Amino acid sequence: MSAIEGAGWALLGLLTLSVGALAILRPTDPAGVLNEIRLAAGFDRYEAAMDEGDRIHSTVVAELRRTAKEDLEGRQALYAMLEEAADRYEIARRESEGFYEDQRAQIRLARTYMLWARSLHEDGTGAWYQRNDEETLRRARAVVDRGLALPDIPGDRRVELEELGTRIDRALTPWPIL
Amino acid sequence: MADPLTERRRALGLCLLLAAALLVGGLDLPARGYESFRYAMFGFTSGLLGILYTFALVSREVLWRPAGWIGTLLLVYWAAATAMLFRVLLPPPGLVQVGLAIVAAVGAGVIVSRRDRDGAVLALGTVTVILAVIRFALVPVFWARSGLPNWGPVRLGASADAVRDFFVAFAPERPASQALHFLALALWVIALWLQWEPPAGDARRRSRWPAR
Numbered sequence: 001m002s003a004i005e006g007a008g009w010a011l012l013g014l015l016t017l018s019v020g021a022l023a024i025l026r027p028t029d030p031a032g033v034l035n036e037i038r039l040a041a042g043f044d045r046y047e048a049a050m051d052e053g054d055r056i057h058s059t060v061v062a063e064l065r066r067t068a069k070e071d072l073e074g075r076q077a078l079y080a081m082l083e084e085a086a087d088r089y090e091i092a093r094r095e096s097e098g099f100y101e102d103q104r105a106q107i108r109l110a111r112t113y114m115l116w117a118r119s120l121h122e123d124g125t126g127a128w129y130q131r132n133d134e135e136t137l138r139r140a141r142a143v144v145d146r147g148l149a150l151p152d153i154p155g156d157r158r159v160e161l162e163e164l165g166t167r168i169d170r171a172l173t174p175w176p177i178l
Numbered sequence: 179m180a181d182p183l184t185e186r187r188r189a190l191g192l193c194l195l196l197a198a199a200l201l202v203g204g205l206d207l208p209a210r211g212y213e214s215f216r217y218a219m220f221g222f223t224s225g226l227l228g229i230l231y232t233f234a235l236v237s238r239e240v241l242w243r244p245a246g247w248i249g250t251l252l253l254v255y256w257a258a259a260t261a262m263l264f265r266v267l268l269p270p271p272g273l274v275q276v277g278l279a280i281v282a283a284v285g286a287g288v289i290v291s292r293r294d295r296d297g298a299v300l301a302l303g304t305v306t307v308i309l310a311v312i313r314f315a316l317v318p319v320f321w322a323r324s325g326l327p328n329w330g331p332v333r334l335g336a337s338a339d340a341v342r343d344f345f346v347a348f349a350p351e352r353p354a355s356q357a358l359h360f361l362a363l364a365l366w367v368i369a370l371w372l373q374w375e376p377p378a379g380d381a382r383r384r385s386r387w388p389a390r
Contacts (some may be wrong), residue, residue, distance in 0.1 A: 008190045015197035029214045029245065033219035059212045 031055055039091070046095040050105065053088035056081050057112055064119060075123065103152045112156045113147035116140075117164055125171050129163045132171050141168045185244045189252045195369040196259035203262035203362030205350070209350040221277050227268075227286075228261025231302070234289040235260075239299040240365075242373040259366055266359040267309035269317045272346035278309055299370070306363075314356065321348040359372035 001009075028034045032055060038048035060078050067074045089112065092105040116142045124136035144165040146160065188274065206216045220228065232253065235241045240257055243249045269275050285305035292298040326338035342348075 005190065008187075008194060011194050012190065012197055015194070015201055018198065019201050019219075022201075026217060028212065028216060062214045096355040158272065176302060 008034070023041075029055065029059075044096070046092050046101060046105075047093035049088045049095060050108065053085045053092065053108055053112070056085040056088065057108070057115070061115065064115075069123065075119070079116060079119070082112055085112050086116075099152070106150045107154065107157065108153050110147045110150055110153045110161065113143050114161060114164065117143040117147070117168070121164065121168055121171070124168075134172060137168055137172050141165060141172070144168065162163070187249055189244055189248045191372055192252060192369050195365050195372070196255040199259045199362045199365035199369070200255075200262050202358055203259075203266050205355075205358050207352040207355040207358070209352050218265065220261040223275070224264040224268060225261045227264040227279065227282050228257045228259075230283065230286045231260050231264075231289070232257040234286045235298065235302070236245045237290055238292060238295060240295050240302075240370070259320050259369070263306075263363060265310075266362060267313055267315045270347045270349065272344060274312065274317065274346045278312060278339065280310060281305065297312050317346050317348055318350070321346065321350075331384060377384055 025036075027036070032052060035048045035052035035055065036039075039045055039052070060081050063078055064075075067078065069075075086109060089105050089109040093102055093109070096102040096105055120136055120140035120143060122139060124133040126132065144161055147153070148165070149162045204217045204219055206218055207214075210215060232241065235256075236243055236253070241253075243253060268282070282305055285298055285301060288301045288305075289298045292301055321342060324338060324342045326334040328335040
């Protein structure tokens, strides 16, 4: 077998593997593919995880603007993406070297939890004549609690999370006036 | 007797083209949503049609099949690339896809009934054009013009969406998507063209294959 033929067989294997990988992993963005390769290869895992978390977070921000409140399936898919973003930031926290890097990841994580909880709060509260969706509101409260459990987030972010938590608690209480 | 080395290299070249067609044909570029691109493997219907057409084309000796493991490998790539060809050409799921899948299956029968290779390829081309016209010309127009507005509490838009999804669950794609899908078809056709003449000394070469 000549060198060119060997290269041809190698290329065929690579093409076939690419097809299999694309079909199984189902990537949706070239930047995401690059970040996941960096994460898997162990090359600058902290920055790769932060970049991937930022990419997913900004995608969700853009998508939430154009997804109707009634589109429950679409919104659930976006919440799954926020969970993915949070996972990436958790990876970044584990890979961080020193307080500054850890805090940077925590700030992004708190931002993701804030967006997630705020959207769930919007989903769970309807018009004044409609009953609030308590299950969704409890999920929102759990997400807020995850944000508040982060030890090193700045004070203003903590206050925002606490205020949102209070609003959720009020929405969960059947008779807030009592 | 054909030279095994030449046969193997020729088969490798064909496999490379078919694998490239498989890779490019699966790429979709959605016009809506957050996805920059999406890779969609062929489904059950397209897979079955791929196997059916590969069988029909091999039985009419349109596809060259060398002896041994290399022939089997080549057949697998032909079937997969042909299935991807049908994924590209068939419209999304719905009643329209059912009709066209039946047309395509009947087309395989027509191919088998042809006596010469040219006729078989012409029948395949006819099926391809019918599917392409409906998939790329008729379905987008039907989908774009069959929507209804919501009139306050009367949600005609949602009802119209449900009705047209029954016919075809169309998802618009960016124009570059068509170029990618055309490239996949072109790679498939180049592979077909490159193996049109069987290698000299091939045992399966028949007198009814006139040299061009």
